[in-house]
Amino acid sequence: MTYSRIAGTGGYLPEKILTNHDLERMVDTSDEWIRTRTGIVQRHIAADNEMASDMALYACRKAMAAGGVAAGDIDLIIVATTTPDMIFPSTACILQDKLGIEDCPAFDVQAVCSGFIYALATADMFIRAGKCRNALVVGTEIYSRILDWTDRGTCVLFGDGAGAVVLTQSDRPGILSSHLHADGGHRKILAVPGSICGGKVEGKPFVMMEGNTVFKFAIKVLEEVVYEALAENTLQVSDIDWLIPHQANIRIILSTAKKLGIPMEKVVATLDKHGNTSAASIPLALDIAVRDGRITRGQHVLLEGVGGGFTWGAVLLRW
């Protein structure tokens, strides 16, 4: 049997940090409100000349170094992003060029905050089908460019960053199962409802969100998809060594862990340092927990995400 496993991880956060106290000077908010309602303390903001592909490049170089895989060995690139460099070509193709890779399939996945889960599941299927050996799977986002910085309900929540993994062919799993869902009926509760037509932006090119509705929906589906992943692998909640949820809001993470009966000691939460980085949040959290030695070989790691669309999903793996 052919499986896939993560050979290396990498992350990148831009140099500029925007703290809650900085935001107090921009909108009617407070450090106390943001901390208690979201768990976020600071977020990183990309430089004016920095693009999603640049951040992806840094994260990929680290992941390739960690995995001992050279650029010439990469034969698939999937980039999950909601904030691509441009309408086309895809950020994956731009990244491929920056990596100096001349020929391999490269494409973007648009599933908002679930994007990395969608991309990882897709790469796993490519590898198990024998279509590639070493895939770069990346989440990279510059939400600072699609936020209305006068809207305190959304601008305090998000940040910029990138996370990447090298997914490689293996004769042992690796990825045990992946579970993807979408329900476009909920597309209006979280959206950037803008488009380009005739050289002009139509609609609103900023993040719009019904916060409470998103909150409830996220908690419901994040619990359901964990049980779905466990059932497929005949595992129990107690078999999960690490839960790595999408880093949107600490109250969503706490509620999900409590409903599942998973102690917070087994949950990786890094959003205090970088806010919600959408498709980058899960690989960033994974990279931090791998590099600080929390995640060790043989452990069961459950990645789960939820985001605009609405989309949600999980990947269960043995490290």
Ligand code: ACO
């Ligand atoms: N600072 C101070 N006050 C604020 C702020 C702010 N930044 N934002 C909103 N408020 C005010 C509101 O105006 C409201 O005031 P009012 O009572 O006078 O009308 C009050 O705070 C309460 O507002 P709520 O929206 O009810 O606050 P809530 O406790 O629901 O928290 C939040 C809002 C944090 C957005 C929450 O709903 C949430 O986290 N939702 C999930 C959204 C999320 O994480 N989205 C990320 C993208 S989706 C994803 O990644 C899954």
